[in-house]
Amino acid sequence: MKLTLKVWRQKNASSNGNFETYQIDNIIEDMSFLEMMDVLNEKLTKENLQPVAFDHDCREGICGTCSMYINGKAHGPLKGVTTCQLHMRSFKDGDTIVIEPWRASAFPVLRDLIVDRTAFERIQQAGGYVSVNTGSVPDANAIPVAKAHADTAFESAACIGCGACVAACKNGSAMLFVSAKVSQYALLPQGNVERADRVLRMVAQMDAEGFGNCTNTEACEAECPKEISVSNIARLNREYLAASLSK
Amino acid sequence: MTLDSKAPKGIPLAEKWKSSKFNYKLVNPANKRKYDIIVIGTGLAGASAAASCAELGYNVKTFCFQDSPRRAHSIAAQGGINAAKNYRNDGDSVYRLFYDTIKGGDYRAREANVYRLAEVSVNIIDQCVAQGVPFAREYGGLLDNRSFGGAQVSRTFYARGQTGQQLLLGAYSAMNRQIKAGMIKSYTRHEMLDVVVKDGKTVGVIVRDMVTGEISRHAGHAVLLCTGGYGNVFYLTTYARGSNATAIWRAHKKGAYFGNPCYTQIHPTCIPVSGDHQSKLTLMSESLRNDGRVWVPKAKGDKRKPEAIPENERDYYLERKYPSFGNLVPRDIASRAAKEQCDAGHGVGETGLAVYLDFADAIKRMGQKAVEAKYGNLFDMYKQITGENPYTTAMRIYPAVHYTMGGLWVDYNLMTTIPGLYALGEANFSDHGANRLGASALMQGLADGYFVLPATIGDYLADVERTAVSTNSPEFDEAEKAVRQRIDTLLNIKGKKTVHEFQRELGLIMWEYCGMARNDAGLKKGMQLIQALRDEYWKNVLVPGEAAELNQNLEKALRVADFMELGELMMRDALERRESCGGHFREEFQTPDGEALRNDDEFSYVAAWQYQTQSAADSILHKEALDYEFIKRSQRSYK
Ligand SMILES: Cc1cc2nc3c(=O)[nH]c(=O)nc-3n(C[C@H](O)[C@H](O)[C@H](O)COP(=O)(O)OP(=O)(O)OC[C@H]3O[C@@H](n4cnc5c(N)ncnc54)[C@H](O)[C@@H]3O)c2cc1C
Ligand code: SF4
Numbered sequence A: 001m002k003l004t005l006k007v008w009r010q011k012n013a014s015s016n017g018n019f020e021t022y023q024i025d026n027i028i029e030d031m032s033f034l035e036m037m038d039v040l041n042e043k044l045t046k047e048n049l050q051p052v053a054f055d056h057d058c059r060e061g062i063c064g065t066c067s068m069y070i071n072g073k074a075h076g077p078l079k080g081v082t083t084c085q086l087h088m089r090s091f092k093d094g095d096t097i098v099i100e101p102w103r104a105s106a107f108p109v110l111r112d113l114i115v116d117r118t119a120f121e122r123i124q125q126a127g128g129y130v131s132v133n134t135g136s137v138p139d140a141n142a143i144p145v146a147k148a149h150a151d152t153a154f155e156s157a158a159c160i161g162c163g164a165c166v167a168a169c170k171n172g173s174a175m176l177f178v179s180a181k182v183s184q185y186a187l188l189p190q191g192n193v194e195r196a197d198r199v200l201r202m203v204a205q206m207d208a209e210g211f212g213n214c215t216n217t218e219a220c221e222a223e224c225p226k227e228i229s230v231s232n233i234a235r236l237n238r239e240y241l242a243a244s245l246s247k
Numbered sequence B: 001m002t003l004d005s006k007a008p009k010g011i012p013l014a015e016k017w018k019s020s021k022f023n024y025k026l027v028n029p030a031n032k033r034k035y036d037i038i039v040i041g042t043g044l045a046g047a048s049a050a051a052s053c054a055e056l057g058y059n060v061k062t063f064c065f066q067d068s069p070r071r072a073h074s075i076a077a078q079g080g081i082n083a084a085k086n087y088r089n090d091g092d093s094v095y096r097l098f099y100d101t102i103k104g105g106d107y108r109a110r111e112a113n114v115y116r117l118a119e120v121s122v123n124i125i126d127q128c129v130a131q132g133v134p135f136a137r138e139y140g141g142l143l144d145n146r147s148f149g150g151a152q153v154s155r156t157f158y159a160r161g162q163t164g165q166q167l168l169l170g171a172y173s174a175m176n177r178q179i180k181a182g183m184i185k186s187y188t189r190h191e192m193l194d195v196v197v198k199d200g201k202t203v204g205v206i207v208r209d210m211v212t213g214e215i216s217r218h219a220g221h222a223v224l225l226c227t228g229g230y231g232n233v234f235y236l237t238t239y240a241r242g243s244n245a246t247a248i249w250r251a252h253k254k255g256a257y258f259g260n261p262c263y264t265q266i267h268p269t270c271i272p273v274s275g276d277h278q279s280k281l282t283l284m285s286e287s288l289r290n291d292g293r294v295w296v297p298k299a300k301g302d303k304r305k306p307e308a309i310p311e312n313e314r315d316y317y318l319e320r321k322y323p324s325f326g327n328l329v330p331r332d333i334a335s336r337a338a339k340e341q342c343d344a345g346h347g348v349g350e351t352g353l354a355v356y357l358d359f360a361d362a363i364k365r366m367g368q369k370a371v372e373a374k375y376g377n378l379f380d381m382y383k384q385i386t387g388e389n390p391y392t393t394a395m396r397i398y399p400a401v402h403y404t405m406g407g408l409w410v411d412y413n414l415m416t417t418i419p420g421l422y423a424l425g426e427a428n429f430s431d432h433g434a435n436r437l438g439a440s441a442l443m444q445g446l447a448d449g450y451f452v453l454p455a456t457i458g459d460y461l462a463d464v465e466r467t468a469v470s471t472n473s474p475e476f477d478e479a480e481k482a483v484r485q486r487i488d489t490l491l492n493i494k495g496k497k498t499v500h501e502f503q504r505e506l507g508l509i510m511w512e513y514c515g516m517a518r519n520d521a522g523l524k525k526g527m528q529l530i531q532a533l534r535d536e537y538w539k540n541v542l543v544p545g546e547a548a549e550l551n552q553n554l555e556k557a558l559r560v561a562d563f564m565e566l567g568e569l570m571m572r573d574a575l576e577r578r579e580s581c582g583g584h585f586r587e588e589f590q591t592p593d594g595e596a597l598r599n600d601d602e603f604s605y606v607a608a609w610q611y612q613t614q615s616a617a618d619s620i621l622h623k624e625a626l627d628y629e630f631i632k633r634s635q636r637s638y639k
């Protein structure tokens, strides 16, 4: 198929960006979206132009590195997949595709489609852990965990930290991401001891990073590639309230 | 130089690690913070080592090329992690895990290392659970296990199909706690481009900031390379696109010996190649082989749909050839058997380079719901990529490069041949011999990082000057200059062929001559082809852009330059090893029924290569003899 691509180009964090239009041919349905971008980049390179910088690594939907805002949707039109798992069979000959980086004030653009997501790092450093040292722990089966809790904790823990929830949200809120981490620990006995402290610290850091407020539009859940549920946000709110009251 | 494995000798297996730990020198707690440890790589091995060293009180710096430590390639591991917990009461033990690992590796690993690995495996699970890793559980609330990758006991712990992700997030959380405590400084989007050695000891690294292009120097008393495997030398693999060999190859060029470079694992259950555009191959966890049945049509070139081929016209060749292990034979055997079927004309799909993995019987037996619960995410992934529905038609699979058993040679303490330079996880050669068992890489990475290295490193540091290492030295000057020159050279060739084109060509050469089956003539030819390609690379590569900016082509160009040298060494190693063992199959050496034919009299050694020149023909081979004190070697049989 033949496609028209409108791609955001920006040299670095301090320059202004703009859209460039590229025509691209011989794209086949079995290609992944990133393989289509590879074709574009090979073409640009051969013309001695700068290829489009974009983040990617595993190319199988688990590392959370890829991050394209495609035709107004984080990770593109398909539900429950990352950009790297999107295939060209989701598009048709003659389509125009608009490709942008995540847009959020807490995620500044570094180049083209690459943004700086280190705000997520700092939120996790603020409390996203259980304070145990290597070696000083009980036998793994010493504390039984109800299967239902373990399964729900797993579902929250499946977040890949991609940031699509922030990009999808008109307020640029990071609530889905933070709530997923808080939930995982809140649901497990191992995380229980530091539960109150954790939620307060992580939320404080989230606010300090300049993420927006949650107004319950649920756009995050709709575009999250791992379909992390907004029920995590409700749990975060409960955890936060309980923790604030206990202080 | 004679290679000393430093593995304790003459004491019972079960005493070796205990006695070593007791004999290691210790660093006084108050002095630990005066030591700087540099950790390159934050996968399972690096993240666990960084966190554990920081907890002990050392000053740690970590580097990774992704934008977060959590994105290391370990995140992609699906199936699970082994541990000899014997929670199933099915006869597992530390000794059995040890035995299975040695046998699975075709008797080409060090006994003492493997026993230690099996021993600490149980502590790993305890550690991860305490961190809040949400492993699969049973209704009684205790941990669930499954049998995996050819093991006859259920010792694999898992978190749905995302075990690597959950384990890495656990290690990453431990790292985050230490970052917050000020004990770790984490550098992301930073790539290490050289090791600095002074007076025979490791003193630091040269690093490039991948956003600004700035080159910087970092000094430390010890450097841990936890940079993963080098399989991407084959181009089309199950590795993440960024996985590379630069760190270990640069260390090799500075004097670290390279162990068993030719040992590569080709994983049997990957989605087949569909066309030239393909940028990676996707692995589907081999847990699929627990319930799926592998077959090909008995008739050559049978183009009917799999559902349309009646039972008696199918050849379930694994079940036929290996009645006792059936579909669960080790990876090397399953991969080779698939290649054999395809070479003989029984392959399926458009390219004929695939075999069926069929769940029809499993769905009949367990119901679609149960199959979905167990494998749902894998089936979805298959559908996503191929556009076919595996619930109604058999999957097509083909082997793909997946893991490298080879890596930097390390002694029992995980130290390379350069004092102060360590290698952990997939980056070292230890523990898996010539073939790795499923669910054992995660175990090894975490064993190295949580338990082994933190115990062994004190023994080295205790004798090292506590004063801060300076980056002001001729050695640092020189290393930095060389890195800058390499970058400038690549940018200024301004040739006609892209890095990508070179990388693909190299991959094809590797796969053709150093893939699932190797022979003398092919390897010799392969080496020549690589030399020619490398010469062309340095004359004709096209790398647009500048040094001082985010430049992904430049990043790749640096990595491919190193692959071009490493690939040749892999071929040389494969050439010298005139036997078949594990993942290394030399066509000249096979049993009458086509199984690998080992030669213990001549090749029971670890090949440790010393760098001489860019051409592997000049590299010097050192041999570390493998003595089996406890296990009696036999021809591996899974019949
Ligand atoms: C698809 C797939 C599934 C798998 N499933 C399983 C499984 O079920 N069970 C199992 O046991 N094993 C499995 N494996 C194997 C296992 O995942 C890996 O062997 C293991 O995770 C490697 O861990 P590591 O810590 O050694 O390296 P990695 O996780 O590869 O980490 C490498 C790190 O090094 C960094 N790095 C590399 N080079 C540089 C440089 N020059 N400068 C700075 N940083 C650098 C990277 O940024 C990264 O942080 C699987 C592998 C694949 C590909
Ligand atoms: S919650 Fe979903 S969208 Fe947000 S970071 Fe996690 S996986 Fe990505």
Ligand code: FES
Pocket: A055, A056, A057, A058, A059, A060, A061, A062, A063, A064, A065, A066, A082, A083, A084, A085
């Ligand atoms: S590249 Fe890893 S999730 Fe897309």
